[in-house]
Every structure is written in structure tokens, then in C-alpha cells.
Amino acid sequence: MMNFSELSVISAFVMVFCGLWKFIGYYKHLLNSLLSLEFMMLGVFWLLSMQVTVMGGEVYFSLFFLTLSACEGALGLSLLVMIVRSHGNDRFSSFNLLEC
Template sequence: MMIFSFWYCMSLFSVSCGLVAFVAKRKHLLNMLLSLEFIMVSIFWLMIQLISSLGGDSYFLLFFLTLAACEGALGLALLVGVVRSHGSDIYTSLNILSC
């Protein structure tokens, strides 16, 4: 049981590190997307540990992983659109009135 609590703490620590990176790198869209993906992978890791320790089914994990992949693809599509229209992914250079 001690080993499970260590892995739970490690996954919660990685989620909190992802949140800190998300807040610290909020000026660039690419860095924010990377930290969001890190948070999603950390939550996926935590859910794998919880569901496997409870003896549950893994269909929900596949659904969560599919939604995380769709979220990443949508974020990258938005990033490409912003870079093509504005030239960079820095939020200070984005202006709604210039579109």
C-alpha cells in the first residue's frame, strides 16, 4: 500500500508542476499548450493508477485519452491559425481589432 501512495503523490506532484508551468508561461500559446498536454498526461496517469487499484474497467480511460488527443489537435490547429494570421504566438502581439 505504501508504493501506491508514493505513485499517487508523484502523479499529483506532476499535475501541480504542470499547473505552475501553465501559469508561468502564459505569454506564449505553444508553451501553454505543452503544459496543458502535460497536465492531461499526468491526470491520465493518476486515473490509470486509481482505476487499476480499484479493479475497474479501462473503457473510461480510452475515452479520456481520445478526448485529450482531440484537445491537442484542436490546440495545434488554433496555434497554426494564430501564427499564420499574426506572425507569432505571443499574446501581447494579438489584437482583436486588427483581425
């Protein structure tokens, strides 16, 4: 029988791998890619916070990681807004690398 900590670690790894599978498999829209990246970051944050609490370390490192992932999300959303305004949609097939 598994205890709660082992089940939490397994579910965090499942979150990371499901996000990675979604990121690799479904790349038609930029928004889907950004959401899968955020899902992976949430799984990594969960693993990091569990590891810090088990080792008895400081929680500030996990808060720093959470701050950086929030900044990454804001940067991704601003990129999404810029692409939708310039191209009209967020499909990867409509992007032309030769346009300015």
C-alpha cells in the same frame, strides 16, 4: 517507507501541479501554454488509470479520457497553426482582439 503506489500518486500530483504552475506563471507563448495543458492532462490520466486499476474497473473509461485529451491537443495545435499564419508568431502580446 512509502510503497510504489503512494509514490506514483504523489508523482502524478506533482505533475499536475507543475503543469498548473507553468500554465499560470509562464504565459508569453501559446505553445508553452498548450504544452503545460498536455502535461496536466498526462498527470490526470496517470491518476485516473491508477484509480481504475485499484478499483478493478474497466479500462475503457481511461482510454476514452485519453482519446479526448488527444483531440484537445489536435485542436490546440490547429489553433496554434492558424494564429502563427495570421499573426506571424505565437506571443500573447502580439494578439489584438479587435482584429478580424
